[in-house]
Amino acid sequence: MVGKTGLWRALALGAAVAAASGFVAAAAPVKPPARQPPKPCLEASEACVQWVALGKSGARSMVYSTYPLSAPNAHVRRALIMVHGTLRNADHYFTTATGAAFLAKALDDTIVIAPALRSADGGCKDALAPHEVSWSCGGDSWRSGGKAASDPALTSFDFVDEILRRLADKKVFPNLKVIVVAGHSAGGQFVSRYEMANRVHETLGTPVVYVVANPSSYAWPDATRPLPVDDAAPANAVRGWESEEVHTHFSYGPFAAADKAPKYDQWPYGFAERSGYAAQESDAQLRGQLAGRPATYLFSQVDTLPLGGFDGSPSAMAQGATRRARGEAFVKYLNEHFGGHAKSQIVPECGHNDRCVFTTDDVLKVIFPPV
Template sequence: MRKWLLALLIIGGNAHAAGVDAISPGRLQFEAGEMAVGISPAPEKIERVLIVIHGRLRNAETYRKSAERATELAGKTAHTLVIAPQFLNESDVALYSLPNTLLRWKGNEWMGGGLSTGPKPLSSYAALDAIVARVSDRKQFPDVKQIVIFGHSGGGQVVQRYALLAKDQPALKANGIRLRYVVANPSSYAYFNEQRPMAFDHAQCPGFNRWKYGLTDMPVYAGGQTPMQLESSYIKREVIYLLGQQDIDPQHPALDKSCAAEAQGAYRLERGKLFFGYLLRRHPEGVNQRLVEVPGVGHNGDGMLTSPEGLKALFD
């Protein structure tokens, strides 16, 4: 484990400019290139790994700090490692004159599992696979019992869709490691079929069931899995939908207002509750998932992470 942590190359101080506000200081080595990553100080005995996914602003350091604060509030710093991967895009690399060895994606394509544009093609979801595989490796992390992947807003979209498409990792089961996905306040969800909770004009919204709103034209990462196979795997995965009770603004500036998203509901709280209801109707026998509402919190990542409900979702 120490060897892997030492492989994170620390670079100079953070810069600030238009676009992403800071480049995460760590570097995680993959075959396809280096990934920018923020990481908390490592405790001697790591029993839980909290992987926190940023939103569209790609502000990984902001989320890392909030996750560290949540860990402190829960009294879990002695055994928790926080990892905040940063999905940079091409404009970030140009803006900060970053080396060509850094992985980057076109625009927001990382959110849907798209392939990096350099230095080599790698799905953003495959990058998450690689992180999960490393921290579940008993040679490097002998004490890990649980991995939690948390995402808020755009990061919540990533976590929901990653939980849907992710390949099973045999090492998790073999090593008795529990994997939980926490999906917080996303703008939209990937549905399994063409059913939607809201009425809309299909002719005016031809892309309503295309990935990432549905399962038509899925990314290469999906590997030819059928919608039925994906749904069957998804409902067995441990997923918590964490929804702010005040995330109810249908005109929120960061809310997806496309017709494909509007077909899922008017605002994030409604969209989350409608999606969960859709899940339960399709699987009346039950799913390994639950919905938790967070009173008094709107569209606020720090507020969600550090709320009593957030702490329980992350740390039991």
């Protein structure tokens, strides 16, 4: 019989032999902590400013962005580019867009970008940084892909082209699934014309969708215009706020007052005498791109008064009496006569206000599509 002392010696000897033989289980490896996603930059301040180089002369334009455009980020799955209105207040629109991303719980997987199309041209008196592009403020302006006042070799659409190319770089954003280009008011004018004219849409390898909200005018694809009857009758258009449904009772024909508005079909209100970026494409190409690219048009229910920089020029009035009526008639004509698939959506209880529009639950689903 083995005594206690002998038993302990035997156990110790067995342990030593096992250790020497490599039979002792190795400790489980310690896993490194999971890499945390970068935190978004959310203030419209210098901390969120980035510069986008344009052309070969050292020219540049600025954007506000929640994440760097050049640092690899595998967490980003969606991009939202939000174009400002006529005041060129990219800081305000960056705050609107990041607020919308917060409500949509999309801050962590969405890069939000607000381009600043600033100008010291004509009546615009923005303070520009060294080498910053001064975009055209009048005529064929930044709203419609016009040439830069400081460099005629550049257009405002080239600026967004370059942003899209940066986003589509898989070395930087390997998991990006969709890019949304959105704008309100004058920004809506920009997006509607950029949608039809840009030449990068099919080249990126990443889907791009467009969201056009409450512009004052459109580039009509032919010389036809809405007839001032039914939902386009001025009195009916002004009372359009009474319904939350998209109006559809529109008729179309030659513009009867062309003698009083002889430039009604000139760019950027129509396709005639185009200049800037869009001048490099044929009418047929523009029509095909306008009809074929995915777009949602947002119309505020009560945007039926001439407020907020409303375009009351003869060329704009040829398209309808109110922003809402102009948009409803335009989308119906595009879909019925050119085979388009554009969507129209009324934003209930909103007027001409970007924050009301882009923070509405139904609109959050549009500007932050599932990925």
